[in-house]
Amino acid sequence: MRTNELIDMLNRDLREEHAAVLRYLIHSYTEGEDTPMGAKLLTRAREEMWHMHWLGAILGRLDGEPELSPAEYPYDPSSRGRILQSYVTYEQNLVPHYNSEAEKVEDPHIKRVLEREAWESDFHAKAFQRMLDRLDTTEADSLPEAEADLPREFLDTLQREVAAKYTEMLEHIRHSWILPGGSSLGWGLMDQAxxxxxxxxxxxxxxxxxxxxxxxxxxDYSRSSDPATALRTSLKRLQEARERHRELRAEEETGKHAGLVLNLDLTLKQEQFQEAEIGDWLRKI
Ligand SMILES: [Fe+2]
Ligand SMILES: [Fe+2]
Structure with a gap:
């Protein structure tokens, strides 16, 4: 297989794994991370993040630009039972998919990774089947409930922050795969991601x-292969985020949500820490 064909194939897989991360993550938040079902879904989402990471790291080594827009995750949203059934089908389909890709590849590491994506997808299909089997009829026929109590404008602000932080995170992950600078820069970026x-x-x-x-x-995120240019873009994005989060922290509505206040205070400190670290990395380039 030619390198450009391999890059295209791995990028298609990367988009599929990304779709699975988002689907299980969103579902986990919907159930509540501290519920048994939410916790299991969060574990699955984390495993899909590893799947994404292995593919992305290979793409980086092949000098391929990772495709960071997720594919569509097909699922029936009408009840918990049907959602889980969709997950079982999705994961089952990935087993022959990855095995046939592994057969076409020569490189032993890439072959092993693709085979592993296959057997871990098989494990996911079985794990989702167990979750489905354990639901009682009421749970299977229903959907998690949520209560709309935030003011519209405040919800929009939180949504903008979700989208912005998601972009920051993707950009860092991309840089960790792509940028030269040795494993310490790569690890530092992944740690921050x-x-x-x-x-x-x-x-x-x-x-x-x-x-x-x-x-x-x-x-949009930086696709620069020059470490200084790429890191400067990320630093600017982070500084703008910290400024917005300071303003959000001072808002009257924020004060009404004790959990958000606690988390925002921690986020602000950690963002300051990240800013100083990236500043150091830039000085050493
Ligand atoms: Fe996966
Ligand atoms: Fe999976």
């Missing part, structure tokens, strides 16, 4: 509790 996922969750959970689908549309 994981923290950004937590920040993202703080906003997204409040959005979902209010009955809305979080805005994971993702904006």
């Amino acid at each position: 994981m923290e950004k996922m937590r920040h993202l969750a703080h906003f997204a959970e409040d959005v979902v509790e209010n009955g809305a689908e979080p805005d994971f549309s993702g904006g």
Whole structure:
């Protein structure tokens, strides 16, 4: 298989894995991360993040630009039972898909990763089937409930922050795969990306509790292969986010939500930490 064909194939897989991350993550927030079902879905979402990461890291080594827009995840949203059934079907279909891709590839690491994507998809199909089997009829026929109690404008602000933090996170993950600079820069970026996922969750959970689908549309991000240019873009994005979060923290409506206040205070400190770290990285380039 030619390198450009391999890059295209892995990018299609990356978009599928990305779709699975988002689907299980959103569903986990909808159930509540602290419910048994929400916790299981969150674990699945994290496993899909690893699947994404292996493919992205390979793409980086092949000098391929990772395609960071998610594919569509086909599912029947009409009840918990039908949603889970859709997940079982989706994961089952991935098993022959990845195995046939693995057969076409020579490189032993890429082959192993694709085979692993297949057997872990098989595990996911079985795990979702178990979740489905354990639902009683009432649970299977219903959907998680949410109460819309946030003012519209405040909800819109939170949605903008979800979309912005999601873009920040994707950009960091992309840089960690693509940028030269050794493994310490790559790891530092991935470490910050994981923290950004937590920040993202703080906003997204409040959005979902209010009955809305979080805005994971993702904006434009830097595709530069020059580390200084790429990091400067991320730094500017982070500084703008911190400024907005300071303003959000001071809003009267924010003060009414103790959990959000606690999380925003932590986010602001962590954003300041990230800013200083990126500043250091830039000085060493
Ligand atoms: Fe996967
Ligand atoms: Fe999966």
